[in-house]
Amino acid sequence: MIDVVLKKGKEKAVLQRHPWLFSGAVERAKGKPANGDIVRLVDATGKFLAYGFYNNQSRVALRLLEWNEGIEINDDWFRQKVRTAIASRSNILHAGQTDTCRLIFSEADYLPGLIVDKYADHLSLQILTSGIENNKAVIIDELQQLLQPKGIFDKSDASSREHEGLGASSGGILAGEHPPELVQVKENGLTYGINIAEGQKSGFYCDQRDNRRILAEHTAGKKVLDCFCYTGGFTLNSLKLGAASVTSVDSSALAIDTLQKNIVLNGLQSPQHQAIQSDVNKQLRKFKEEGEMFDVIVLDPPKYAPSRSALDRASRAYKDLNRIAMLLLNKGGLLATFSCSGAMDINTFKQVLAWAALDAGKEVQFIYQFCQPEDHPVRASFPEGEYLKGLLCRVL
Template sequence: MIDVILKKGKEKAVLQKHPWVFSGAIDKVKGKPANGDVVRLIDTQDRFMAYGFYNDQSRVALRLLEWNEDVQINAEWFRNKVAIAVKSRQELLADGTTNTCRLIFSEADYLPGLIVDKYADYLSLQILTSGIENNKATIINALQELLNPAGIFDKSDASSRGHEGMDASDGGVLAGNHPPEIVEVKENGITYGINIAEGQKSGFYCDQRDNRHIVATHAKGKKLLDCFSYTGGFSLNALKNGAAQVISVDSSALAIETLKKNISLNNLDDLRFTAIQSDVNKQLRRFKEESETFDVIVLDPPKYAPSRSALDRASRAYKDLNRIAMLLLNKGGLLATFSCSGAMDIDTFKQVLAWAALDAGKEVQFIYQFCQPEDHPVRSSFPEGEYLKGLLCRVM
């Protein structure tokens, strides 16, 4: 195994078991490891620190896996990590009301660059690091042995793979059968038809499961606007919980079509629901011009800040989006607003909302703080894994 020497003074994060070592923290590489190889990280005194995946194409040159020198990083190590992750989600799926969740969440489950989502009898994989790519066969075999899925489908994101110098994934079936055009899944007793092959990201945003339920408890008898509705998670929960009216807005024709089908799947196809295919920012301004108001508004936009360098621009976008939403709420109305940008922490998000409230001439109370659910755990040594945050605001 090739040794990689850490620069003097860069030991603290490694000793605290943070899994990332940036290229600038590396002093020397004793040899020429291939990208994705497991290497041995040592300090300048030749003392062992950790094992990790190496990649000289990535800013994160080492993704650390194991801090015990006596543990071998082999096929059995990967099978064990997969098994631990899958077992930790069993209780979530036990009562039968939910059969979709995230089974493996990258660094949080000690498998950096691997995301596995379960959709009923099918699994969706995102392989985003060269180290995981090198061990793909072992991981797929482990998932087959543990879960016996009907099929395993590749949903690796091409742009993320590019950061590791990897070619775009061809997609397609990795094992078993190709999923049907629509796979029906259940979440909190609600049925969703999702397109794994063509849907966004891995096919369905299961990270909002708990938050959809929480927002729905405030929707009974209310008029709710669901922005960036995708295939209708917040909309369906609100309708099921007795919302008086739900308007869903998304720019994707496929998302709106799927949302309408999901309404029918749950026997909620009635006069309380309207779907609008439109750019959300333009539609919000249209509502303002038409003096339309709402009791509850949900804002669940895409990632505005993919990195810290984009944070200022993203903050302005979040502020403008939330400002116009605040102007559309009836007095005392509720705004459920989210950010999935890992670069934006909750304190910054609160500040952005404070600026939005000031510009809108509104007083705002934060009455609940949303987070990601238990199948998206945050590892104590890797706070960067906490990407989803949100606030339920009362707008006065």
């Protein structure tokens, strides 16, 4: 195994078990490791620090895996990490109301660059690092042995792979059979049709599972607007718990079509539901011009800040989006607003909402703080894993 030498004085984060080591902290490699190879990280004196995946084309030169020098990273090591991750989700899947969740969450489960989502009898898998790419055969084999899925589908994101010097993934089936156009799953007792092959990201946003249920408890008898509704998570939960009306807005025709099918699947057809395919920002302004008002508004936009360098621009976008939403709420109405940008911490998000309220001439109370569910855990040594945050605001 090739040694990679750390620059003097750069040991702190490694000793604190942070899994990322940036290229600027590397002094040299004692050899020529290939991207994705497992290397031995040592300090300037040659003392062992950790094992990790090496990649000289990524800003993250090493993704650290193991800090115990006596533990060999081999096929059994990867199999054990897969087994441990899946076992930790057993309470979610055995409750009877849900058969979809995230089984493996990258660094949080000590498998950096691997995301596995379970959709009933199918798995959706993303491989985003060269190290996982090199070990995918044993990972796929272990998933098959443990879960016997009908199929494992590759949903690896091309742009993320580019940062690792990886080509576009082959896509399609990695094992088993191709998923049907809509795989039916259960979440919180509701049924969803998931388009794994063509849907966004891994196919479904299971990270909002708890938040959908919590928000729905505030929607009985209320006029609800669900923005960036995708395939209807907040919409269906609100209709189920007795919302007076729900308007769902998304720019994706596929999402709106799937949403309509999901409403039928659950027997929630109602003349009080309206689905609109439109750019959300434009539609909000149209509602304002028409004098439309709501009791509850959900804002669950895509990632505006993929990196810290984009945070200022993203903050302006979040502020403008939330400002116009506040203007569409009846006095005392509720705004459930989210950010899935890891670079946007909760305190910054609160400040952005305070600016939005000031510009809208509104007073805002934060009455609940949303977060990602337990199948998206956050390692104490890797706070960057906490990406989803949200606030339930009363707008006065």
